[in-house]
Amino acid sequence: MPVIKIGGSIQKDERDFELIAKRIERYADQKGKTVVVTSALKGVTNGLIEATENREKAVEIVSEIYDRHVKLLSKVSEGAEFENAFKALSKLADELFRIAWSIKVLDETSMRVRDYILSFGERMASVTLSAMLRARKIDAEAYTEPVIVTDDSFGEANVIEDLSAMEARKVLDTKSKIVVVPGFIGKTQTNRYTTVGRGGSDYTATLLAKLLGFPEVRLITEVPGIMTADPRKFSGARTISRLTLEEAMELAQMGAKRLHPRTFEPMLDRDIKVYIEGLYDEGFTLVQGGCNSLDKLKGIAVLEDLKLISVESTNIVGKIGSAARVMETAREAGVNIISLSQPASETTIHIVVDSMNSRRLTSRLQELRDLDSVRVEDVSAVSVVGCGLRNKDLFKEVLREASSFELASISRGLRNVSVTFLTSKDEGFNLAKDLHEVVVKWIN
Structure with missing residues (x-):
């Protein structure tokens, strides 16, 4: 049925x-x-x-x-x-x-x-x-x-x-x-x-x-399944024959094929097979199961039209709950935080949000006390997804290809396997193109 x-x-x-x-x-x-x-x-x-x-x-x-x-x-x-x-x-x-x-x-x-x-x-x-x-x-x-x-x-x-x-x-x-x-x-x-x-x-x-x-x-x-990248932008994009549930959830969260970010959530702890297939061309992607030793890299996702909001102040150094205050401000503004980081010096908190919501969040943050400045930059986020990132050699190869860009996040847990880099608005596509070549080289 x-x-x-x-x-x-x-x-x-x-x-x-x-x-x-x-x-x-x-x-x-x-x-x-x-x-x-x-x-x-x-x-x-x-x-x-x-x-x-x-x-x-x-x-x-x-x-x-x-x-x-x-x-x-x-x-x-x-x-x-x-x-x-x-x-x-x-x-x-x-x-x-x-x-x-x-x-x-x-x-x-x-x-x-x-x-x-x-x-x-x-x-x-x-x-x-x-x-x-x-x-x-x-x-x-x-x-x-x-x-x-x-x-x-x-x-x-x-x-x-x-x-x-x-x-x-x-x-x-x-x-x-x-x-x-x-x-x-x-x-x-x-x-x-x-x-x-x-x-x-x-x-x-x-x-x-x-x-x-x-x-x-x-x-x-x-389209005949989920592809390694957007075929309209990447001529070498290939259909991924199989995705683990972890990989599929990660790609959906990043907007692959315009899938709803919660598409694969109902599969958690359930024995359900999901086929993504094309009406016009034979081919499909099967989503089922978890990572194994044979899994390599599967795809890239590019999130464009993002804003990097940098909250700076020496007054937040050593103060417990500074990042929590920023997150609570975003929640009150109804803004989803895509990425959040804070260096060891604690003088800056970096937040990545979509451009549509950035102005609303920025105005709220500027109302907070103890902040010296709130800066906003146009950025893109490029992610590589694949269980193979658990392999140290594969992971190092990805890092080498993107060595000149800022590392935004690494997710190598039981559920999610990805690495994401932040670039300027104009550099996102070039990095994605280089990383896609690595993915196609190792796809299985």
């Missing part, structure tokens, strides 16, 4: 849907139920975000999104299947038009309303995808409401697993063999729509496998 996730990037037109139908048929076991988790159609989530930001054109934008679904539906279904799905889409569209009109009139929105609007992408995709499957005589039905329960941290909601397990089991009570459910979105205990962050459909799929006891997850996307 697999959980199959269909990415938004491969839901563009009827040709994609034909390939999707064949892939679902390939993996849908005749003896059990298959859960298909869908993302919104390609570009729809961005369109809905634009509607919340360009509120004057909100009604026009959502109208175009609705028309696109109806047009696609007419190409992938017909007869009774088209009519039933058309009614379901129209009902969702009426609801969406009302909220779009409201934010246009009020010219304001909130994170709660934003999540509500974004939920329509996956809900409408569930209707469209299931209609396409039924038109091909595949026993499928749409489940347009979220199947996970979250808290009310809108925009980046946290899953409440025990309640989500109860909700997810309702999917197994449906009559159809294949159930298409929305990814990315959840609901609070008071029935408010939430989202779990970009890339959240991958996380939804692995979470459902855990909650329902399914042994296998297939994440279907536009």
Whole structure:
């Protein structure tokens, strides 16, 4: 009984849907139920975000999104299947038009309303995808409401697993063999729509496998697996045939393939296989198991558009809790710290955050007493991931290649294996290119 996730990037037109139908048929076991988790159609989530930001054109934008679904539906279904799905889409569209009109009139929105609007992408995709499957005589039905329960941290909601397990089991009570459910979105205990962050459909799929006891997850996307680096920037990028759970979690945390950072968390202490595979090209990456002596290097990740904030003062030397004060300030500002370090002299605390949140954190830090200065620089972070970093010779080779750059962090514990370097904004790509050559040399 697999959980199959269909990415938004491969839901563009009827040709994609034909390939999707064949892939679902390939993996849908005749003896059990298959859960298909869908993302919104390609570009729809961005369109809905634009509607919340360009509120004057909100009604026009959502109208175009609705028309696109109806047009696609007419190409992938017909007869009774088209009519039933058309009614379901129209009902969702009426609801969406009302909220779009409201934010246009009020010219304001909130994170709660934003999540509500974004939920329509996956809900409408569930209707469209299931209609396409039924038109091909595949026993499928749409489940347009979220199947996970979250808290009310809108925009980046946290899953409440025990309640989500109860909700997810309702999917197994449906009559159809294949159930298409929305990814990315959840609901609070008071029935408010939430989202779990970009890339959240991958996380939804692995979470459902855990909650329902399914042994296998297939994440279907536009590329044949996770690659050693972004193939659009690195011509020698190769598909990684196997990742350990530790390596996959590390790459996800660093934004590989735009995976949700918590995609592989549900696999901890569970016997679940996850395949990341391409719709257009044969090939996949299997995520399973832990490190062994044969594992070498697996990939690199580059985080750009970062800020290095340096907090300097002689007044913090020897004072217990100085770094804790900085971290607490970041927490109060709602800013995630990517990296934090403090030299032995204790006169400076270095923090790496994304650029979008840096100004908010900087202004809060400048309000703290006992600080001489708060400096901000543009930086990039380049990470090498692989269990092979436990091998001293491999680790030394990586360090030699990056000897002229600042070492930001080393993680060689039981769960995570990576080394990260900080560079200036302009030097990140060159370092990544050199390190990628080392990775490809040692990949296995």
